[in-house]
């Protein structure tokens with residue numbers, strides 16, 4: 001198995017500001033990636049295995065999956 005060479009270090013992901021954003025997260029359980037809403041008022045579950053990825057807290061939702069990328 002050959003891995004592509006990484007051309008430089010990856011940029012660190014910044015903590016999202018307290019605004020609503022769409023976030024690409026990876027499920028910690030199965031590795032499935034999907035987009036969730038940062039201010040979701042309802043729990044978001046992994047579409048593949050059902051693991052809880054976003055937990056609503058009243059304000060900003062708590063992201064339980066691994067944040068890959070802030071989309072907007």
Ligand SMILES: [Zn+2]
Nearest residue numbers: 027030046049
């Ligand atoms: Zn999953």
